[in-house]
Amino acid sequence: MLFNSFAFAIFLPIVLGGYYVLNRRAQNIWILLASLVFYGWWDPRFILLLAVPTIIDYFCALRIKAASRHAMKKRYLLVSLITNLTILGFFKYFNFFIDSASRILEIVGRPHYKPFLYIILPIGISFYTFHEISYVVDVYRDELEPVHDLIVYLNYVLFFPQLVAGPIARATQLLPQLQRERRVTWQNIQEGSLLMLLGYFKKVGVADVLAPIVEVRFVYPELCKGSDLLLALYYFSIQIYCDFSGYTDIARGVSKLFGIELQLNFNHPYFATNITDFWRRWHISLSTWLRDYLYIPLGGNKNGTLLTYRNLMLTMLLGGLWHGANWTFVVWGGLHGLYLSAHKLMLEHGRLSSVTGKVNAWRFLISPLKVVLTFHLVALTWIFFRAGSFHTAWLYTKGILTWQQLSTIPALNWFGGRATLLIAVLFAIEMVQYWSKDAAIMLRRGWVTRGFAYGVLLVLIFALGGVYSEVPFIYFQF
C-alpha cells in the first residue's frame, strides 16, 4: 500500500481508531495485523517470504543469548546472517551476478549459456534484511537483550510505517517503545500531522512533479539540450531527496500518531558543506548502519591509513550495491567512497583547516560556496544512480560537458513553471528549518500563521502536485 494512495487514506484512520481504544497487548496485535495488511496489499506472497527470516532471526537471537559457549553463539549468528543474505542475494542479486559472470566469461572468450530467472523483487527487502541483521548482531554483541514476546518482535520488523523504506530502525531504539505502554499526546498528534503534511508536500507536491521531467531526459539524453540535461540533473537531485525524505517524514509522522518515535533520516543534506557532512545528513539510518555493521567490523580506522581507506571504499561500494543490482550503483557508491577518502586525506594533511583558517573572515561567503560545491559533487554521482546503464550515463554526461545543442525534446524553462515555484517553496521551508535548527518550528507559531501555512501547502499539493498519479516511492525498489 502506498502512503500516497486512496487506500491508505482509508486504512490509517481505521487502524488509528482501533489502536486508540485497545490496551497495550491488543494494540501490538492490532498493529501487527495492520502491518500485514499494509505489506500484503502489494502481494500476499511477500508476507511468507518475510516470515521465513523473521522467525529464524527471532529464534537465533534467543539461542545466542542462551548459548554458553562463544562458538555456539557464533554459529547461530552465522545461521541468521546466511539466511538473510541468501534470501536478499537470491531475490535481488541472482540475475545480476549471473549476468556479470557471463560478461566476464565472454570477455575472456568463453561464452556460455546464461540462465535468467524472472524473480519478483519483494518490496523493501533491503530495508528489512538490514533491520533484522542489526537485531541479531546487537544480541550477539551483548548490546541488546533478545525479545521473548514474538508479537513485539514481529512488530519490530513489520511496523508498517518503516517496513518498506525505513528508516532502518535500530532494535535498541524501537523495541523498548514496543514493549512499554505508549503515550499518545496532542503534541505527538500535532507533530505527526505536520510531518505528514510536509512529507506529502515533498512527495506529491515536488517529487512527483519533477519525476516525468527527469524521466524522459534520463531515457533519451541524446535528444536533449545540454542545459536541459543539467537542469534535469538538479531536478533529479531534488526529486530523490523529496521522494525519500518525504517518505521518511510521512513514516515518522504516522508513527508519532501511534506514540512511537522513529529515527531522523534526513537533516537538510543539501546544506552540507562537505561530503562527510553530507553523509551525516543523508539517509542517516543507512550511513550509521553501514558504519556500525560494516565499516567498524572491517577494522574502521584502527589499522593504519591504507586499511582505513580500503574500509571506507569497501563500505561505500557495498552501500552502492545495496541500492540496486546494477554496476551503476556500485560506481555511485565508489564515487562517494572516493570523495570521502579525498576529504579525509585533505583533513588529515591539514590542507582544509589551514585554508579555512585563513579565510575565516570570509566564512559567510565561503560556506555557501562549499554548499554549492558539495551539492554539485553529489549531483554528479546521481547521474550513475539514475541512468539505467553506463551508456546512458555517458551520453548524459557528454551532453552536459559538450553543452549539446540538439533538441528534439522540448526545452525546459529554467525560471518558470510550477516546478520552479514548488522548489522555491521547498527551499523556503528547508531554510527556515535549517536556520532555526527546529524541524517543527511551525508548531511554535500562532494558529493563524500555522493555519495559513498548512492551508497554502494543501492548496499547492492539490493545485500543482502530482495528485492524479499514485507514483511509487523510488526507494521501494531497493
Added chain:
Amino acid sequence: MAESILKYLSSIFSSKTVSAIGRVPRTFVLTIVLALLLFAIAESVSRSIVRKVGRRWEYWDKIAAVKFEDYRALVSSNAGPDIVIIGDSTAARDLDPRSMATGHFSGKEIYNLAWPANFPLAFRITTLPLLREPYQAPRIVLASFTPGSFTDNPRVDEFEQEILKSTYCQHVLGHYSFADKFFLPRLRNAMPFLQNKPDEEFNELRKNKGFMPSEAVVEEYRTTDSGTRASQIVASRFDVLIELADLSRQRKFELYILIPPVSPTFAAPTADIYQQYLALLKTAQQKYGFTILDKRHSDFLTDEYFTDGIHLTRAGAEIFSSTLPREFQSAMQVNR
C-alpha cells in the same frame, strides 16, 4: 455468556490512550479549521473557473485538447468536416489539409485529427470514440500510421503510455481516482483556456486545420531508426485497424489507409516490417474493402524533405499533401 464476552472485551479494550490524549487544544482546532477553510475557498474558486473549459483540462497536452475538443464540437453540432485525417505523427506532421484541398478535394472541409505518438492502443481511446455514435460521421477517413507502431517496440509503448496515462484516457476507460473529487488539480491544465486572448499556438493549429508541421531536423535519424526495433507486427495492435475498418462499414465512411513515405536511405532497414504491414493490410482489405494508399516510395521526396527517417519537413508535407487528391481520385475510379 454475555458476562464472558464483556470480560473478554474489557481484557482488550482500554480508555487509557484516549484519556492520555485528553481534550483537543483550541489552537489546534483553529489551525485545522483555518487550513481547511483556505482549501475550501480555493476549491470553490476552482470549481467556478474550471467549469468553463469543459473537458479540455483532461488532455495530456493543451494543443491536443484544442485539436480533439474542436473536432468534438464540430461533429456534435453536425458541422463536421468531409474528410478527417487520423493516426500518429506520420499523419499529424505529414498531411496538410490546406494543401490537400485542391483539385479533386477543392472546396472540401478537411481536418487533421492525428496526433504524434497516437499509436494504435492510444488511438483506440483518443480517436475511435469520436468516429462512433452519437457524433457525425465524416465522408472520408484517411488513416496513417508508421508500420513500426504495430510492433511491440518499447519506445512505441513508452510514448503511447504518455497519452494513455492522461486523465482524459483514464476517464474514457472509466478509471476515476480520488483526485477526481476535486477541481483544484484541474486548475493548472485549465489555465491556458481561461485567458481572454487565445494562445498563439491555438490560432496556428486552427489556421492549419490541425496540421502540425515538424520544425526540428534530426540528421542522424534520417538514416537510422530512432527506437529499439521490433521485428514482428502483433495482432493486439493491428486489431485496432480492424476495429477502424469495421467502423467504416457500420458508419458508412470511405476508409483510406496510407502507408507513409520514408526517406530513401531509411527504406532498407525498415523493409521487413513494411512487407509484413502491407501483407496484413491486403488480407484485411479483402474482408473490409478499404483502400490502401502505399506511398512508401515517393520518388519526388528526397532526403532533404525529411526531418528524420519518417517525418517530412513542412515543405515536404505540403508537396506530398498536394499530390494526394490525385491519388484519391485514381483510387476512387479503381474502386468504382
